[in-house]
Amino acid sequence: MLFKLDQTVVFQIIPVLIYIIESSLCKVSETEGEALYLTAGVGESVVFDCALEFPHNVPIPYILQYSKDGIPIFSWSDRKVISTPQYSGRVTPVSDYPKFGKGSVNLTNVRETDAGWYECRLYFPNRSPSSALNGTWYYLEVLGGNLLAVPPTNKTVTEGDTVTFTCITKDKDARVNWYKDEVLLIELEELNARATISPEGSLTITPVSMTDPGNYKCEIINNEGETQQASAYLNVQYKAKILFSPREVYFSYGRPGTLDCHFRANPTLTNLRWEKDGFLFDPYNVQGVFYRRNGSLYFSKVDESHAGEYTCTPYNDLGTEGPSAPIHVVVQRPPIFTITPHNLYLRKTGESIEIPCDALDGDKASRPTIIWSGRTAIRYRGIARLSTAAI
Known part of the structure; x- marks a missing residue:
């Protein structure tokens, strides 16, 4: 009885297993x-x-x-x-x-x-x-793999590292040329000085510079003149860094003004810190001063309190290479006339005439340039002298 029971179980299970296996195989076959x-x-x-x-x-x-x-x-x-x-x-x-x-x-x-x-x-x-x-x-x-066995692939590296673009040929006698943004590498002297090409055709650049990002293409040419090309992109990441900063920036009193921070960053900028006279300068706590999207400072109405020495420090996910050189902001008031001409001068034909005009800049520290419009012969300290008067 036990033996017959086992036989029954076996005969009941096997068809089910066969059905499952066959169904799975059919499903894969149909899918492929x-x-x-x-x-x-x-x-x-x-x-x-x-x-x-x-x-x-x-x-x-x-x-x-x-x-x-x-x-x-x-x-x-x-x-x-x-x-x-x-x-x-x-x-x-x-x-x-x-x-x-x-x-x-x-x-x-x-x-x-x-x-x-x-x-x-x-x-x-x-x-x-x-x-x-x-x-x-x-x-x-x-x-089409008759010449190229392994093409280059896109790379992301950090400035100062070494990068290698693989370009392995099948024909050991084939010639390999490398291009950056469709320009032959040997024509880019600064980059070519840091580049080497291995016997099988791969390109190595060391050290990588922030100026190196671009599309790199290897071109294979065999003895029969057949060619094959493949390209890859190089992305170079680096700490946020200052490109340059002006020594002085002049703002006009009572007018809007913008103070720029000239930087580059890859990855993109995450923070920009401004300092004024050695202390943190937070536009959110200064009335009338705002951040631009690019991190520049916008002064809606400049006054004397905005004068001073500013520095900016950019940051990204890799950090920063440090603050800018000090930028001296000078606030200038508009010039003020100290002597003005009369509205009307009467002279006889042939006589000379002298029309005085003088001014000082807003802080009374220097004399601005005075420009006359009309027929003038001599300009000295803003005074106009006409050798002849005309009606």
């Missing part, structure tokens, strides 16, 4: 049969178009994952990107909606090893089951 077939050349880019379908069309927290040949290579969750070393810096989410689905990614600097099966799948960590039947399959075929 509906795959999107994509092509791209070595060094080019390709977009994997993937639509996001939420339960009941209500957006909820999710994890977007891409796999190649069954191995996860890229995931995106809450704006956090994780990718394997082979795909690092080459896979980015696409934001061109509605042309592409919200789960689409762009694969740049395609390599021959990128050919194969890919799957886009959406996971919902706060929902059971966490995975829905919303995957999309792709097959990527890589073309």
Whole structure:
């Protein structure tokens, strides 16, 4: 009886297992049969178009994952990107909606090893089951790799570091030329002095400068004259730094004025500190003074209290290279006339005439320039002398 019971159990379970396995195989086969077939050349880019379908069309927290040949290579969750070393810096989410689905990614600097099966799948960590039947399959075929084996990839480095752009050729006799923003590297003397090209064609720059960001392209030319090109972008990050600062800035009393801080920052500016005469100068606590979007100080109505020595210090996520040199702000009052001409002068034809005019600047420390309009022969201390009078 026990033996018969075991037989019954066995015969009941096996068909179920067979059905599950066969169903899974059929599902995969059907999915791959509906795959999107994509092509791209070595060094080019390709977009994997993937639509996001939420339960009941209500957006909820999710994890977007891409796999190649069954191995996860890229995931995106809450704006956090994780990718394997082979795909690092080459896979980015696409934001061109509605042309592409919200789960689409762009694969740049395609390599021959990128050919194969890919799957886009959406996971919902706060929902059971966490995975829905919303995957999309792709097959990527890589073309045109007759000269270039490994193209360069986008790089982000810090100023002063060393960066290498890979450009490995299949033909050891092929010639490799490098360009920055479509200009031959050998024509850029300052950059070329810091650059070296390895025997296989890769470019190394050391040390990297804040002037180096741009598009770098390697061009391979074989003995038959065939060519192949691939490009990558270099992003150089550095501490916020002052470019220059004027020694003196003149403001007119009672008029608006702007005090600029000339800086560069990558990553972008996070804070800008102003000091006046050695103390923190916070526009939020000074009436009539405001911050511009770029960090400049705007004085709505200048007065003597705004005169002094100012410094600005920019900051970003990497820090700062220090404050600017002191900027001496001078507040000038408008000039004041001390002697003015009469409204009317009467002279006979042929006689000379002298029309006095004098002025001092607002602080009475110096004499401003006086400009006359009319037919004048001599100007001395603002006095106009006409050799002849005319009616």
